[in-house]
Amino acid sequence: MRTLLYxxxxxEAIAEEMERDESVFVxxxxxxxxxGGADKxxxxxxxxxxxxxxxxxxxxxxxIAGAAVGAALVGMRPVVEIMYFDFILLAMDQIVNQAxxxxxxxxxxxxxxxxxxxxxxAGRSSAAHHSQSLESWFVHVPGLVVVMPxxxxxxxxxxxxxxxxxxxxxxxxxxxxxxxxxxxxxxxYLVPLGKADVKREGRDVTIVAMGNMVSKAMAAxxxxxxxxIEAEVIDPRTLSPLDLQTIVESVRKTGRLIITHQAVxxxxxxxxxxxxxTSEAFDYLDAPVERVAAKNAPTPFAPILENSVLPQTEDIxxxxxxxx
Amino acid sequence: xxxxxxxxxxxxxxxxxxxxxxxxELLWMHRTMLKIRAFExxxxxxxxxxxxxxxxxxxxxxxxxxxxxxASLRDDDCITxxxxxxxxxIAKGADARGMMAELYAKExxxxxxxxxSMHIADFRIGILGANGIVxxGTPIAVGAALGFQLKRTDRVVACFFGDGAxxxxxxxxSLNLASIWNLPVVFVCENNQxxxxxxxxxxxxxxxxxxxxxxxxxxGVSVDGNDVLAVYRVxxxxxxxxxxxxxxxxxxxxxYRMAGHYVGDPENYRARQEKEDWMKGDPxxxxxxxxxxxxxLSQEKEGQIRDDVxxxxxxxxxxxxxxxxxxxxxxxxxxYCDQEADDR
Numbered sequence: 001m002r003t004l005l006y007x008x009x010x011x012e013a014i015a016e017e018m019e020r021d022e023s024v025f026v027x028x029x030x031x032x033x034x035x036g037g038a039d040k041x042x043x044x045x046x047x048x049x050x051x052x053x054x055x056x057x058x059x060x061x062x063x064i065a066g067a068a069v070g071a072a073l074v075g076m077r078p079v080v081e082i083m084y085f086d087f088i089l090l091a092m093d094q095i096v097n098q099a100x101x102x103x104x105x106x107x108x109x110x111x112x113x114x115x116x117x118x119x120x121x122a123g124r125s126s127a128a129h130h131s132q133s134l135e136s137w138f139v140h141v142p143g144l145v146v147v148m149p150x151x152x153x154x155x156x157x158x159x160x161x162x163x164x165x166x167x168x169x170x171x172x173x174x175x176x177x178x179x180x181x182x183x184x185x186x187x188x189y190l191v192p193l194g195k196a197d198v199k200r201e202g203r204d205v206t207i208v209a210m211g212n213m214v215s216k217a218m219a220a221x222x223x224x225x226x227x228x229i230e231a232e233v234i235d236p237r238t239l240s241p242l243d244l245q246t247i248v249e250s251v252r253k254t255g256r257l258i259i260t261h262q263a264v265x266x267x268x269x270x271x272x273x274x275x276x277x278t279s280e281a282f283d284y285l286d287a288p289v290e291r292v293a294a295k296n297a298p299t300p301f302a303p304i305l306e307n308s309v310l311p312q313t314e315d316i317x318x319x320x321x322x323x324x
Numbered sequence: 325x326x327x328x329x330x331x332x333x334x335x336x337x338x339x340x341x342x343x344x345x346x347x348x349e350l351l352w353m354h355r356t357m358l359k360i361r362a363f364e365x366x367x368x369x370x371x372x373x374x375x376x377x378x379x380x381x382x383x384x385x386x387x388x389x390x391x392x393x394x395a396s397l398r399d400d401d402c403i404t405x406x407x408x409x410x411x412x413x414i415a416k417g418a419d420a421r422g423m424m425a426e427l428y429a430k431e432x433x434x435x436x437x438x439x440x441s442m443h444i445a446d447f448r449i450g451i452l453g454a455n456g457i458v459x460x461g462t463p464i465a466v467g468a469a470l471g472f473q474l475k476r477t478d479r480v481v482a483c484f485f486g487d488g489a490x491x492x493x494x495x496x497x498s499l500n501l502a503s504i505w506n507l508p509v510v511f512v513c514e515n516n517q518x519x520x521x522x523x524x525x526x527x528x529x530x531x532x533x534x535x536x537x538x539x540x541x542x543x544g545v546s547v548d549g550n551d552v553l554a555v556y557r558v559x560x561x562x563x564x565x566x567x568x569x570x571x572x573x574x575x576x577x578x579x580y581r582m583a584g585h586y587v588g589d590p591e592n593y594r595a596r597q598e599k600e601d602w603m604k605g606d607p608x609x610x611x612x613x614x615x616x617x618x619x620x621l622s623q624e625k626e627g628q629i630r631d632d633v634x635x636x637x638x639x640x641x642x643x644x645x646x647x648x649x650x651x652x653x654x655x656x657x658x659x660y661c662d663q664e665a666d667d668r
Contacts, residue, residue, distance in 0.1 A: 058501065063462075066460075067466050067470055070464035070465060071474070073452055098464060103660075104439075106435050106445040106447070107437070108658035110445065
């Protein structure tokens with residue numbers, strides 16, 4: 001099978017869906033001619049589909065999100081880009097109060113088929129306004145679908161599903177994943193929303209990992225394996241709605257659970273998963289659930305400080321050892 | 325103030341009905357304003373009697389704005405509305421029964437009791453939803469207009485909001501985007517003098533909100549919002565401009581909120597005299613007077629229209645009162661698409 005980069009997988013997914021469905025269009029800051037997006041994800045799309053369907057907007061996050069809602073309400077399928085997750089805070093009303101709620105508040109009349117793509121995560125010395133992972137804020141909002149893929153295969157298949165879905169989808173791309181390469185078929189395929197993926201099987205401890213922490217969890221699993229601890233690594237892929245069943249089944253087998261994400265630990269998605277697993281599988285747990293996540297601080301600029309705040313492979317290994 | 329439109333109305337008054345508007349249209353406007361008035365007066369009475377939960381914002385006094393604007397729209401055009409939205413949706417053709425049932429929080433309401441007064445929507449007739457967030461509807465209107473442009477239709481969106489919303493960031497971002505993309509949207513600012521309790525003079529320095537159009541290089545016009553024909557003429561021009569692909573317009577309609585911000589508002593922030601002065605310019609009385617002068621409306625006919633409207637609202641109340649409550653186990657329906665089957 002061919003290999004491709006995560007960033008290429010995203011571009012391919014958008015291009016295929018634009019080819020397939022005329023109502024799909026792209027807009028965002030600098031996504032079109034000639035810049036192709038701050039991370040160059042939409043590069044080349046305007047050459048294929050033209051300025052009308054690949055639109056540069058002003059720097060205007062609230063109306064980017066809101067115009068997506070309005071266009072979706074009249075039958076379009078907008079795929080918009082918010083340049084950094086941190087900037088999405090300028091668009092919160094349109095995402096949380098409008099996109100997420102208009103269907104419910106209208107008694108089921110409305111459909112809001114829109115995708116907001118954004119880039120999350122630290123690890124590049126970008127400091128606290130270009131590094132956040134705010135996924136738990138959106139998982140907290142009924143009506144939104146929240147997706148965070150970690151591999152090129154998942155990114156492409158999930159983005160295609162997201163574009164075809166009739167719900168508003170927040171599609172979060174961890175910046176450290178963009179250069180990850182992986183196998184993905186050339187033939188069309190979809191990855192369903194709301195389904196977790198077992199990335200590695202193991203009997204001793206379950207590690208639920210999100211975004212760029214999936215590769216760190218896989219590395220930790222290798223280290224642990226050499227010590228005789230076999231870790232099962234699960235990537236939820238979709239954070240809301242969460243595929244709890246796959247995680248619970250794994251915990252019933254392993255009796256131990258570690259949850260790791262790059263987002264700040266306090267109030268993170270890990271807390272939600274821990275609580276729900278504890279409710280469903282308390283009798284199977286042989287140790288308290290552990291979280292491996294960022295310290296409670298804004299993301300610092302200095303690389304040495306940033307590394308200190310962020311969760312590392314060794315932290316996952318240490319957590320697993322402590323649960324023996 | 326758009327002098328031309330005002331002068332034309334005044335000039336034609338003595339002669340006869342305006343030649344550019346049919347008698348049918350004139351009577352539709354009159355009936356629509358009466359219907360809004362009757363709906364709101366009954367809603368107020370019923371709310372005070374305890375028949376409805378939550379809280380409601382009345383459109384009393386602003387009837388000419390919604391009516392004049394919606395008279396200029398086609399059935400397939402869209403509107404976005406506000407927390408004070410009953411008038412907008414009635415003027416766009418909403419069914420009083422579904423509205424009243426929604427205010428009563430019934431399963432037969434427009435939103436099946438999930439939305440209430442501030443969220444009435446009817447996507448079949450172009451009502452993209454009222455909105456509980458001041459300024460929340462403007463970006464959505466711009467997006468719908470973008471959708472219409474991309475689909476190469478000549479449909480238009482009218483976006484209602486108040487003087488308060490004209491200070492929100494969403495207003496400025498929306499006008500800017502609509503301007504650079506030449507979108508078919510008409511921004512209708514209802515300047516009813518108050519943002520909740522704060523008078524316009526205290527929340528913005530500009531007197532005519534339409535001057536803000538200049539910042540986005542689009543057409544801006546202020547009009548007497550209590551003169552339904554003046555509103556209609558200005559709106560028709562703006563709608564036509566949008567339909568022809570010539571871009572957005574900002575219309576400021578100067579009007580007055582005859583009721584409080586919400587039913588129960590103590591209104592301790594405005595003088596009785598101010599209110600009484602504005603009441604003299606009641607848009608329905610003014611328009612009724614014109615129609616009688618032009619002999620478009622006889623006393624007998626007016627009585628008949630009032631009876632029809634009263635009956636329609638009474639039937640809506642009866643329908644709402646007889647309707648079932650939503651089932652509690654249905655509270656998580658409609659959160660996501662295609663989940664209804666699972667939740668039933």
